Amino acid sequence: MVTSKIIGAVEIGTSKVVVLIGEIVNEKTLNIVGMGVSSSRGVKKGEIIDFNAASDCTHAAIMAAEESAGVRADAVYLAQSGCHLETFFNDAEVTVKSSDNIVHRSDVRRLLSEAKSKQLPEYRAIIHHIRNGFILDGMPIDDPEHMEGHKLRVGYWNIHGSVQKMSDSIHIINGFGLQVEDLIVSSLASGKMVTTDEERKAGVLVLDIGSGSTDFVLFKNGYVVYSGVVAVGGDHITNDLSIGLRTNAKLAEMLKVKNGKATLEPKSKNDKVMLIGDLTIGDRSISRSAVCQIINARMDELFKLIRGDKHIAPLFSNRELASVVLTGGASKLNGIEDLGEKVFGLPVIKGENPSWVASDLASPDFSTALGLLYFGFSYKDESQFTEQRKQTKLIRGMKQLLGF
C-alpha cells in the first residue's frame, strides 16, 4: 500500500518567507511538490518584531505553496534563527554495567539520558540535542552496542532558545491551522544541504549569511560540533552604505546588488558608479572604492568575529578544518570568497544545493527550507537509540506551556 505524508517547511526569514511542501511516499521517497515565497515584514535580524505583519506574510507564503502543491500540509517543520539561540556542550560518562563488559542498549540509554539531563535557565527550551560520536575507553566509535569496553562517553551540543521567541513563530503557524512538527535551527538545515558527507567528516564551517543574521554551524567528523548566530547580515551592508553614502535604504540596496564587492580594489580609485543609473533627478556618482571599502569593512568584521569565537578559534589554530562554505542571500556578493580566504586561511566556496534538487530551487535562498524538508524526511535515522522522539516531546511540552 502506498502511504504518503505531506510535510511543509517554513522559514520565516528577515527578507522573505520561504515555504516548501514535500510529499514523503512510503517513508522512502521525498518529492517536493509545492513552493511559496513572500517578502517578509515585521522580522528583523532573524527575530519577529511585529507579530501581525510577520503572520500575514507567512500565511500568504503557506497559502501560495499549498496552492501550487494542490494539497494541504499535515504538519510543518519550522526554521529558527535569531540571537536568542544559545548553545552549550554537555557530556556524560557511564560505566558499562554487565560483567562481561559488553555494551548493552540499556547502558547507551542510561548514558544518553544522563548527558541530556542538564537543566536550563528559566524561560529557555531546548531545540536540539545534537549527539556527537561515542567514545568507548578513549576510542571514538559510531555505534557502541555489542562492543566491549569499560567506560562509555558521549557528548551533546545543546541548542536552546527563548521560549517566548520560539512561541511567537509557533503561534504564527498555529494561526494558519497547522501544527508545528518540529523546530529546526536554520544553520543546521542549510548546513546539511550545502555540504557533502566528505566535507562534514574533514571539518567544515558553514556560514549562512542572510539578510538580518548570519547562522553558522561547524561540522567535524561528520557531527555538528558547534553552531551559533551573529545578528549581522546583508541588511547591515545596506544600512552601512546608506549611512556612508548618505542615501536611502532602497538605493543602497540596489547599489549593493549591482555594484557591491567584498574586496578592495586599488585600481578603482577614480572609478565612479551612478547611484541610480538611469539619469533621473537626484542621481549622483559615487566612487566605487567607497562602496567596496564600506562592504569590505563590514564583511571583514563579520568573518573575523566568527573566526574569533572562543569555540571556533582553537579549531583554526589546530588546523582541524578543511574548508569554509558560504550560503544565504548575502553570499551572492562579489568577491566574498576572496575575502573569506584571506580571513579564514582556508578554501572558501559558495555552497550549492544537492544535485537532486530541481533547478528552480538551486539558489542558496532555498537551502534552509530544503534542509527542513530533508530533516523531516530523514529524522528517524538519528533516533535509533530512543524509542520515542525526544523533539516531538519538546514541542508537546511547549504547547502545554503555552496552553494549547
Add this chain to the structure above:
Amino acid sequence: MDSKQLLESTVRIKIIGVGGAGNNAVDRIRMDMEQLEGLNLACVNTDLKTLSDSPVGETHLIGRNITRGLGTGGDPELGRKAADSDREIIGRLVEGYELIFLVASVGGGSGAGISPIIADIAKKNGSLVIAFINMPFTFEGERRFKMADMALKELRAVSDAVIPLPNDMLLQEEAAQDSVLNAFSKADEWITRGVKSIWAILLNSGLINVNFSTLREVFSICGGKTLFGLGKGQGANFIQDALDDLVLCPLLHVPDFSKVADNLLVNIVGGTDLSMSHVQEIMNFVTEKFGSKENTVLGAVIDEGKTQTVEICVLGTTAAGNLRSFRPKHSISASRPHHTPVKKTPVVASKSLREQIPAGEARQNGQLEFLPTIQEELGFEGMDEQRGFFEETGRNEHEGFDLDVPTYLRRGIRIVI
C-alpha cells in the same frame, strides 16, 4: 518690572565649555562668538592649568577640594563629585540665562561627570539647555565608549536637546591630508553655525522671528534623540544647493541621530534676495523630510550684507522612548484652527510676508501658522527608512560595541564619496 524694562530685557544666552575638550572648543569658537550681542561664554573645569590658559573671560574652577585643581583622570565619578561639591558656583553660572549651550566631550571624566549636573541645575533654574556633545572614537576602547554612552543617556534625560558629535564621524569629514585638529575644527564649525543660527532668529530682527517661548515650545518634547542638520547654498541655485547640502549633512546620517522629529525648528538665514517663495520651498522640503508641518516652527532672518546665499539649520526633538510614534500628541501652534478643509500650501504663500506680519509685531507674534494638512499614510517601508533601519530592534552588542553601527565608522575608515 515696568513695560520699559520688559522691552529691554532680551534673551540671555550662554555657552559653557565643560572639561578640557569643552574648554578648548569654546576657546576656538570664541572669535566667532564674541561679536554676537547678548551671548556670553564661560568655561568650567576641575583642572586649574587648562582653565588659566583659557582666553575666555569667565572661568570657574570646581571641585577644589576633590581634585585639588587637577584633572579627573578620566573618571566621571570624580567629575560628578566635583560638580556636586560646587553646586552654588554652577547655580551662579547658569542663573539669569534663558538659553544655555553646553559644549563638552563625554570621553573625559570632567565632561562626562560635570555636564549632566550643570544641565540639571540649569534646567531646574528654568533655562533651556542644548548640549553639543563630542563622542570619543570607538577605537579608543570599550571603557571610554561605555562611559560616553552612559553620559549621553544621562544628558538626554536632563537636557532639552543633545546633539552628539561622534569623533568617528568627524574623521570622515576631514580631508585625507588633514591633521586631527582639523577634524575638530569641523565640529567647532557645526557648533558655531548651530548657535549662530538660533541666536539670529531670537535676537536679530528679520523676516520671521521666533520668540523665546515659541522656542521653548519646540523643546517641550524632550528626552529622545535630537535631529540636527545644517545646509548651506550659494550661487545661482542657492536654494537647491542648500537643500542638497542639508540632505548630505553627515549629522543626519549617524545612528545616534534621529531621522524624524516630533517637533521641528527650521532656521533660515538668507541674503536680501531671499523671497517668500524660497522660504516656502525650503519649508515644504524640510517638513516633508523630517516631520510634519503642524509641528514646525519657522524662523527666517535676512543678512543685509549678502545675496544669493542661504543657510538652513534644522533642529528637532523627539520624546523619550517614543520612537515608534510618528505623529506627536499635540501641536505647537495653539491657535491653529482644527478640522479646516485640507489645503496643501501654507496660508502665507499668497501674500508677501512683510504685509502679513508688520515688523514691530514680528518679535511677539513671529510664528508662522499653517493650516493643517492631511498627512500621507506611511507604509511600513517608509517608516523604516526614516527611523533608521535597526531602530526598533535591541542593541546588537558584541564586546561592548554595537554591531548595528557601521563597521567603517567604528574602525575609523575614511570614506570619500
